[in-house]
Each structure stands twice: as C-alpha cells, then as structure tokens.
Amino acid sequence: MTASPADTLRLPTTEAAPQAQARTQGVAPAPGDGTAAELEARAVSAWFGDHKVLDRVSLTMPAGRVTALIGPSGCGKSTFLRILNRMHELNPAASLAGEVLLSGQDIYAPERRLTDARRHIGMVFQKPNPFPAMSVYDNVTAGLKLTGVRAGRDTKDDLVEHCLTKAGLWNEVRDRLRQPGGALSGGQQQRLCIARSLAVRPQVLLMDEPCSALDPTSTRRVEETIKELAGEVTVVIVTHNMQQAARVSDRCAFFLAEQGTPGGIVEHGPTDAMFAEPADSRTADYVNGRFG
Ligand SMILES: Nc1ncnc2c1ncn2[C@@H]1O[C@H](COP(=O)(O)OP(=O)(O)OP(=O)(O)O)[C@@H](O)[C@H]1O
Numbered sequence: 375m376t377a378s379p380a381d382t383l384r385l386p387t388t389e390a391a392p393q394a395q396a397r398t399q400g401v402a403p404a405p406g407d408g409t410a411a412e413l414e415a416r417a418v419s420a421w422f423g424d425h426k427v428l429d430r431v432s433l434t435m436p437a438g439r440v441t442a443l444i445g446p447s448g449c450g451k452s453t454f455l456r457i458l459n460r461m462h463e464l465n466p467a468a469s470l471a472g473e474v475l476l477s478g479q480d481i482y483a484p485e486r487r488l489t490d491a492r493r494h495i496g497m498v499f500q501k502p503n504p505f506p507a508m509s510v511y512d513n514v515t516a517g518l519k520l521t522g523v524r525a526g527r528d529t530k531d532d533l534v535e536h537c538l539t540k541a542g543l544w545n546e547v548r549d550r551l552r553q554p555g556g557a558l559s560g561g562q563q564q565r566l567c568i569a570r571s572l573a574v575r576p577q578v579l580l581m582d583e584p585c586s587a588l589d590p591t592s593t594r595r596v597e598e599t600i601k602e603l604a605g606e607v608t609v610v611i612v613t614h615n616m617q618q619a620a621r622v623s624d625r626c627a628f629f630l631a632e633q634g635t636p637g638g639i640v641e642h643g644p645t646d647a648m649f650a651e652p653a654d655s656r657t658a659d660y661v662n663g664r665f666g
Pocket residue numbers: 422427445446447448449450451452453454465
C-alpha cells in the first residue's frame with residue numbers, strides 16, 4: 375500500500391483518536407484505501423420527549439459495504455442514521471438507549487469524544503449544503519479546519535484532488551477550484567459535499583436521501599460515486615427509491631412503524647434476496663410498491 379499525501383496531515387495530540395495518531399506516522403491509508411470499518415447498532419431505541427420513535431433496533435453494517443435503509447415515511451430511518459454519528463443528541467428533546475459500535479468500540483462510551491465520532495463517521499444530507507461563498511477548494515478543506523487538522527499547502531492540494539476524484543467531480547471542477555461552491559450545479563454541489571466529507575478520511579459515510587433533490591443525471595453520477603466508494607468506506611444510505619436501493623446497496627434493512635408503534639426493522643439481509651424473495655409479506659408489499 376502506498377502512502378498518500380494526506381498521510382502527512384498533523385493532528386492535535388489531545389484530540390487524535392488512535393487511528394488519527396497513526397496517520398501522523400505515515401501508516402494510515404487515504405480515504406478509500408482500506409479504512410472502512412464495521413458499524414453495529416445494538417438494541418437502539420430513541421425518543422423525542424415522551425414519544426418513542428425507535429424500539430430496540432439492531433443492525434450490523436459491514437465494513438466497506440453499502441447498506442440501504444428503506445421504509446415508509448416516519449418509521450425512523452433518519453433518526454436511526456443520526457444516532458449512528460451522534461447527531462440525534464443535538465436535539466435537546468431527544469434521548470436514546472442502546473449501543474453503536476464502530477470497529478467494536480461504543481461511540482457513546484463516556485470516554486469517547488463527540489468529535490471522534492464525527493471524524494470517523496461522516497454525513498451527507500438530503501439537500502446539498504456546501505458553503506456557497508467559499509471556493510470549491512476551500513469547501514473540500516473546510517472539514518480539516520473543523521476537526522482541528524493542520525496541513526501544508528502541497529498536502530492540501532493533493533488532498534483536494536484526491537477527494538474530488540473520489541467523489542467523481544475532479545474532471546468537472548479542476549479548472550474552477552477558486553470559484554464559489556454555490557456556483558456549481560445541484561448534483562456537483564452534492565458531490566462536493568461528498569468530497570468534503572472524505573477530506574477527514576471517514577471510515578463510514580452516512581447519506582440521508584442524498585439524491586432526492588437531484589435530477590436523474592446527477593442522481594446517476596452520485597450513485598456511481600457511491601459504488602466507487604464502496605469497498606473503501608462503509609456507506610449507509612437512506613433512500614425512498616427502491617431502484618436506487620437495488621442499484622447501489624449490498625444489504626438492505628426494511629424499517630416499519632405500524633399503527634402508532636415505534637419504528638423497528640422488519641427484515642434485513644442481502645439486497646438481492648430482500649427484493650427477490652423477502653421473508654416477510656410486509657417487505658414484499660413495500661419493495662413492490664404496494665404501500666408506503
Ligand atoms: N425533531 C423532531 N422532533 C420530534 N419528533 C421528531 C423529530 N424528528 C423526527 N421526529 C419523529 O420521529 C419519527 C421518525 O422520524 P424520522 O424522520 O426518523 O423518519 P423517517 O423514516 O426518516 O421519515 P422520512 O422518510 O419521511 O424522512 C416520526 O414520528 C417523526 O415525526
């Protein structure tokens with residue numbers, strides 16, 4: 375394995391997780407070079423105030439695979455996704471129970487810092503949210519500043535090219551790196567957000583309906599990017615689009631919240647099997663468009 379330019383990034387010793395500290399010694403690979411990690415939810419329940427919205431959800435999201443979370447509106451998919459990188463706790467009314475393990479380590483353990491979870495588990499949202507006035511280049515490196523990573527100019531140049539290439543955007547913006555991120559098309563902005571997430575070299579990338587605001591061509595480009603990242607980063611994607619789930623994911627989990635009960639997983643497994651031979655009739659009805 376060759377060391378990437380990003381291996382020279384310096385991280386503050388007080389904040390650096392073991393994996394991040396390894397980077398400073400030039401041994402950690404670049405995003406997409408094998409740092410993908412398994413994510414496991416164990417008996418996760420969630421509440422907004424007194425309203426329980428998830429009940430004891432357990433799911434293993436294998437390293438380097440794409441796991442799609444599917445299910446009707448309101449069954450708790452986004453809440454579950456936000457629990458996976460500690461965003462749920464940003465809502466003062468929100469609470470949760472259970473464990474989320476990244477490579478076997480509970481991200482909610484008292485000694486684990488919030489910033490570690492965010493550095494290792496990135497998030498891409500439904501609506502592309504680049505910093506609109508900031509250049510394409512600075513958008514990619516923005517995540518470094520936010521996570522306290524310092525890097526020299528050459529390192530940043532190489533990192534920007536690396537991440538934009540991984541996000542499938544480099545050829546389209548290589549001559550426009552100083553233009554504002556807000557000047558890109560919606561699909562390009564979403565891929566810029568993916569590049570920004572990759573700049574801190576996450577082990578997991580969470581995506582909450584990343585194509586729902588995009589046209590079909592841009593959707594196809596983002597799907598190609600997801601497939602390109604698979605094997606290198608663990609991807610967990612929420613989608614309402616069954617064709618998209620079938621196209622991009624290796625595994626699927628079908629969430630459902632029936633008649634005022636909290637959401638849970640009805641069935642999960644390899645995507646091919648979930649679509650061709652679902653074990654539960656409710657899954658069959660959903661994937662075949664009979665409800666939801
Ligand atoms: N900030 C919030 N405050 C209170 N309740 C919330 C909040 N966010 C979500 N909920 C509730 O939690 C439940 C699950 O919502 P969530 O958004 O996770 O579902 P979802 O499956 O992602 O839905 P969709 O597919 O429509 O995005 C719903 O009953 C919703 O009303």
